[in-house]
Amino acid sequence: MTVQTASRFAGIATARVESLLRQERAAYEAARPKSRAMAGESGRHWWNGVPLHWMLDWGTPFPLFVARAEGVTLTDVDGHRYTDFCLGDTGAMFGHSPPAVAEAIRRQAGEGLTAMLPSDDAAEAGRLLAEIFALPFWQMTATASDANRSVLRWARGITGRPKVLVFQGCYHGQVDETSADMGGNGQTVPRPSLVGQILDLESSTVVVEFNDLPALESALAKQDVAVVLAEPALTNCSMVLPAPGFHTALRDLTRRHGTLLAIDETHSVSTALGGYSRAHGLEPDFFVVGKAVAGGLPCGVYGFTAEVAERMAALNRRRPPGHSGMGTTLSGNPLALSALRANLSQVMTHANYQHMLGLAEHLAAQLAFAIQRHGLPWHVVHLGARAEFVFAPKPLSNGSEAMALPHGALEQAVHLFLLNRGLLVTPFHNMLLVSPATTAADVARLVEGFEACLAALAD
Ligand SMILES: Cc1ncc(COP(=O)(O)O)c(C=O)c1O
Incomplete structure (x- = not known):
């Protein structure tokens, strides 16, 4: 070194x-x-x-x-x-301030900022997300952190499993379960720098090294991991690129062990139009992108496959009415939707x-x-x-x-x-x-x- x-x-x-x-x-x-x-x-x-x-x-x-x-x-x-x-x-x-996004925001600014209702940009923004990122169904959040938290909740809900697996050195935003490090003897420990940390990360999170397929396989074999949440490359601790074959094996192993795969492309959307996933055929069950997706206006989105959508619908039919534990009041507001639509159609070209x-x-x-x-x-x-x-x-x-x-x-x-x-x-x-x-x-x-x-x- x-x-x-x-x-x-x-x-x-x-x-x-x-x-x-x-x-x-x-x-x-x-x-x-x-x-x-x-x-x-x-x-x-x-x-x-x-x-x-x-x-x-x-x-x-x-x-x-x-x-x-x-x-x-x-x-x-x-x-x-x-x-x-x-x-x-x-x-x-x-x-x-990409000009197309700035113009869309200017236009929308006088026509309503938030209403808790979908605006007339919604259908087209959804169509663009599906076209660009190749997943059929989407939800909107205020930040990528929020999107990741929602994905973890859905994944636990539809699999009935408690844990998320993340890679050592990862960062997925303000998400308690992912702010974890590898301890000794396969244990999970909170990051020492965290403030006010109380969650028992041992019961929520497994951490393995990126590019370590044997460790990944033995963690998934316990069949208690609902979802692997991964960036295609680690981007938050000096970039670490995937070894050849890593993503193919990750997808195979998650499928074999009934674990969902969530790919967080908040940073790696820099790779290509549609992100690393589309450029390299990763086939995630969930896909997250935030930050730049609406040209810099607060916005996160998560997409999922038709199969996941069916499982989410089945879960919704089973659960009683009330708080889902996901969503914030300003998510999907007309201003963010107008910026998202403009950015997807005119800037991410x-x-x-x-x-x-x-x-x-x-x-x-x-x-x-x-x-x-x-x-x-x-x-x-x-x-x-x-x-x-x-x-x-x-x-x-x-x-x-x-x-x-x-x-x-x-x-x-x-x-x-x-x-x-x-x-x-x-x-x-x-x-x-x-x-x-x-x-x-x-x-x-x-x-x-x-x-x-x-x-x-x-x-
Ligand atoms: C990969 C990844 N996911 C999620 C986030 C969280 O984004 P935000 O701070 O906008 O919630 C970040 C922030 O850097 C990130 O790098």
Whole structure:
């Protein structure tokens, strides 16, 4: 794995990282008096100055306050412009305020925001979901987290089994049952960082390593797993791609043991039109996508097969009337439906994916070339419109390997160096997204900034 000694990490001198970080922090602070003032003002009532605590994870001395974001150009309150490769951690994967989505929202804004009734966009949005993601039936939620929670509930309900199986290092949103790690001796333990955790994860969750088919098979053989909830590739702990044959075996094993398969494509929808599932023929029973699916407006959806729909209907006939434990009042509201319809019909198009995939491939190759030129023990991993540089010499094969990689000073120094030069990289990992609005010149600027950063980090 990555070489780490007291004085060097991932081929870079620790002292060099620290001095670069000091220099970049000072530059950030000096150039952003308005963001600093807003952070102070916001801190009077927003806890730590931000409406969501994740906004502190950028590693900047104080948060960057946004004045405007359009396409891939983000402008801060101090007037600095950035080319955005973070894109709201995938929420704006198709660019900020795609014109067709913005227009649909503008139109709908004066015609009703929420009614607890389907709007006139519903039928067409449903048809588009079925056409693009190749599953016949759908439900809408406010977020991908909500969609995953609903899928787990339905899966337990229709199979009568208690457990979900997830892969080590996974992230499926704010979903208690999936916030679990492998403990020793096949046990399941809560993530140590969780706040207020009380659920007995041992009774709800099984965790195995991604790409570990023998462990998967022995877990499913116990026949108490209702559903495997999986991303096609792990994307939330440095990307881990599936080994050849992994998904075929996963589908075979789940079918053999009466376990449902739910594929969460909230991030991996970057792979291709219709997501990784359609591009690679995964045949999930449930399919989840959120974040970018309505162009960045809060929205999640889950789809399912006709067979699952029949089992859901049978369950509904059996259960007494009352709360189902799923749904939130604003889910499926007319505003979200209008954005969903516009995004599916005019933004998630074949032509836009062609552009994104071609440019991302070029980006990944250029980053790998820069790493090689500087002789660093890093590599680049790439999934459709998304590329990521990883501080390890070889592709990772599971979540434990990925989780063992530190996300400390080196990551922060690279991100801050790039940010100070007008290039935004995702804070939690080194993810770079190419949107329909990203140009070849944007990619060239990023590669140039990355090269300059590597030069600055050299001894
Ligand atoms: C794979 C995956 N599923 C679900 C979610 C949850 O999305 P949200 O935060 O919009 O609920 C995320 C968030 O990053 C994710 O990466």
